[in-house]
Amino acid sequence: xxxxxxxxxxxxxxxxxxxxxxxxxxxxxxxxxxxxxxxxxxxxxxxxxxxxxxxxxxxxxxxxxxxxxxxxxxxxxxxxxxxxxxxxxxxxxxxxxxxx
Amino acid sequence: xxxxxxxxxxxxxxxxxxxxxxxxxxxxxxxxxxxxxxxxxxxxxxxxxxxxxxxxxxxxxxxxxxxxxxxxxxxxxxxxxxxxxxxxxxxxxxxxxxxxxxxxxxxxxxxxxxxxxxxxxxxxxxxxxxxxxxxxxxxxxxxxxxxxxxxxxxxxxxxxxxxxxxxxxxxxxxxxxxxxxxxxxxxxxxxxxxxxxxxxxxxxxxxxxxxxxxxxxxxxxxxxxxxxxxxxxxxxxxxxxxxxxxxxxxxxxxxxxxxxxxxxxxxxxxxxxxxxxxxxxxxxxxxxxxxxxxxxxxxxxxxxxxxxxxxxxxxxxxxxxxxxxxxxxxxxxxxxxxxxxxxxxxxxxxxxxxxxxxxxxxxxxxxxxxxxxxxxxxxxxxxxxxxxxxxxxxxxxxxxxxxxxxxxxxxxxxxxxxxxxxxxxxxx
Amino acid sequence: xxxxxxxxxxxxxxxxxxxxxxxxxxxxxxxxxxxxxxxxxxxxxxxxxxxxxxxxxxxxxxxxxxxxxxxxxxxxxxxxxxxxxxxxxx
Numbered sequence: 001x002x003x004x005x006x007x008x009x010x011x012x013x014x015x016x017x018x019x020x021x022x023x024x025x026x027x028x029x030x031x032x033x034x035x036x037x038x039x040x041x042x043x044x045x046x047x048x049x050x051x052x053x054x055x056x057x058x059x060x061x062x063x064x065x066x067x068x069x070x071x072x073x074x075x076x077x078x079x080x081x082x083x084x085x086x087x088x089x090x091x092x093x094x095x096x097x098x099x100x
Numbered sequence: 101x102x103x104x105x106x107x108x109x110x111x112x113x114x115x116x117x118x119x120x121x122x123x124x125x126x127x128x129x130x131x132x133x134x135x136x137x138x139x140x141x142x143x144x145x146x147x148x149x150x151x152x153x154x155x156x157x158x159x160x161x162x163x164x165x166x167x168x169x170x171x172x173x174x175x176x177x178x179x180x181x182x183x184x185x186x187x188x189x190x191x192x193x194x195x196x197x198x199x200x201x202x203x204x205x206x207x208x209x210x211x212x213x214x215x216x217x218x219x220x221x222x223x224x225x226x227x228x229x230x231x232x233x234x235x236x237x238x239x240x241x242x243x244x245x246x247x248x249x250x251x252x253x254x255x256x257x258x259x260x261x262x263x264x265x266x267x268x269x270x271x272x273x274x275x276x277x278x279x280x281x282x283x284x285x286x287x288x289x290x291x292x293x294x295x296x297x298x299x300x301x302x303x304x305x306x307x308x309x310x311x312x313x314x315x316x317x318x319x320x321x322x323x324x325x326x327x328x329x330x331x332x333x334x335x336x337x338x339x340x341x342x343x344x345x346x347x348x349x350x351x352x353x354x355x356x357x358x359x360x361x362x363x364x365x366x367x368x369x370x371x372x373x374x375x376x377x378x379x380x381x382x383x384x385x386x387x388x389x390x391x392x393x394x395x396x397x398x399x400x401x402x403x404x405x406x407x408x409x410x411x412x413x414x415x416x417x418x419x420x421x422x423x424x425x426x427x428x429x430x431x432x433x434x435x436x437x438x439x440x441x442x443x444x445x446x447x448x449x450x451x452x453x454x455x456x457x458x459x460x461x462x463x464x465x466x467x468x469x470x471x472x473x474x475x476x477x478x479x480x481x482x483x484x485x486x487x488x489x490x491x492x493x494x495x496x497x498x499x500x501x502x503x504x505x506x507x508x509x510x511x512x513x514x515x516x517x518x519x520x521x522x523x524x525x526x527x528x
Numbered sequence: 529x530x531x532x533x534x535x536x537x538x539x540x541x542x543x544x545x546x547x548x549x550x551x552x553x554x555x556x557x558x559x560x561x562x563x564x565x566x567x568x569x570x571x572x573x574x575x576x577x578x579x580x581x582x583x584x585x586x587x588x589x590x591x592x593x594x595x596x597x598x599x600x601x602x603x604x605x606x607x608x609x610x611x612x613x614x615x616x617x618x
Binding site for chain 1 (some may be wrong): 610
């Protein structure tokens with residue numbers, strides 16, 4: 001997750017990266033995971049359950065549970081917690097097929 | 101032509117003529133007259149307890165139809181109900197694709213599946229229709245000819261040109277050359293129908309003995325009087341052997357040579373796709389495929405290259421081949437994720453027709469096996485017919501001449517080199 | 529403990545403690561049977577998260593005949609179909 005005030009480490013000084021989530025622009029820091037960037041921007045709902053529609057977000061945070069899966073245009077389904085943000089990335093909530 | 105044929109699920113012979121088609125239409129009339137209302141208005145059975153050996157979909161359906169006839173039923177399953185092929189198949193309940201000989205039975209099965217659904221024995225049955233796709237002009241020609249035969253045999257099918265197929269399957273590749281469409285065909289979910297049948301059977305007082313292997317039979321002359329299991333004896337007035345590819349082994353305990361052998365068939369399943377992107381059941385390009393009621397895409401295909409054994413491991417080669425066949429038909433789904441590869445074991449017979457009827461040499465032993473990769477769709481008709489065969493064997497009912505004629509080629513012991521001796525089976 | 533029954537055990541398929549208890553009561557004797565009855569373990573994680581929870585839960589309820597393990601199949605992790613395509617397709 002994004003840590004801005006660390007007791008030992010110096011403050012973050014990283015290049016900004018801009019991507020979009022569900023059509024709205026999100027500003028992230030280079031090297032962050034999609035999940036960290038979204039959480040820092042206040043976005044906790046990454047997916048709606050395919051049958052019940054219940055809102056879902058991060059769970060294990062270590063790439064194991066697949067709860068955080070999102071759709072990256074041109075790539076497909078990825079785990080938000082282990083995928084780094086890139087400039088111009090277009091991310092949407094997962095759950096459907098070829099169109100994301 | 102340059103492209104090898106991939107219409108692997110089109111079994112109708114190109115040499116079949118209008119005579120055979122007419123015979124198939126007439127055969128369905130006979131089956132419908134005898135069994136068309138087997139759920140709503142079951143025929144008579146009698147006193148007695150049927151022991152069903154094998155807890156797959158055929159065992160459960162047979163047990164259910166036998167209970168409808170009034171028999172007490174006990175079912176013995178070595179492991180889990182619908183744990184083998186019955187839980188590892190494509191889920192198709194299809195008439196299109198069968199030989200003209202099998203067609204009448206599968207039309208009956210569709211009818212009985214619907215009746216079960218209407219009487220509350222639910223299985224997520226949906227009449228989505230079925231499209232068998234052509235990927236070359238050669239295949240299109242073959243399917244058009246087959247369509248004429250099927251229509252003459254009484255099955256409602258229509259040829260669809262490529263743009264018409266596209267309306268049913270918007271994500272289909274541009275390489276398709278049209279397809280044969282059967283609006284009546286359906287798909288279902290094995291675990292839901294199994295749960296429904298189990299519930300009905302329990303309500304009817306049937307005993308379902310799982311994790312119970314059959315070790316032998318107690319006999320008296322040409323009759324079986326009990327099924328022997330590791331958990332004790334199960335008294336029987338009649339026995340039905342429907343253990344899929346394991347039926348040969350069980351039959352051997354009675355000295356029967358039942359010609360079913362196992363062959364693996366592999367399946368892939370993807371994550372759920374939220375929208376309904378593939379509605380009908382689809383066959384063609386050497387695979388079958390559907391989108392389940394939960395949204396997963398499920399597709400697979402077996403054949404002569406497969407392992408003739410009980411091995412159910414997935415192979416990298418088959419996974420790649422099946423995935424490739426699927427993407428050739430639906431390239432749009434390259435980004436959809438495979439979550440599981442699995443396999444089932446089909447029960448093949450030398451002529452690919454089932455073993456259905458009384459076992460030769462035994463008064464009260466019947467067999468329902470050898471559905472050669474089509475057991476799930478066949479199962480409702482198999483169940484009704486197996487229950488009827490039990491009733492015939494016990495003298496509680498008689499087949500009509502038409503039904504007797506149709507069952508004759510399905511005699512369980514027809515492949516044996518020597519007929520089983522009179523009462524000469526193994527005893528405990 | 530009504531909230532206990534509502535607890536989600538399998539997140540992928542939203543299978544609750546109650547669903548598992550009902551399956552065992554209806555006759556399921558192994559984990560694989562619980563899976564067939566409830567869909568627990570059929571989601572994208574294929575039981576990687578819920579397997580231990582199911583083993584614990586089923587053993588609390590099941591008769592001594594016990595709970596066989598869930599079968600493990602390839603792929604070990606979800607793979608986009610495109611990555612499985614054979615090379616050099618026409």
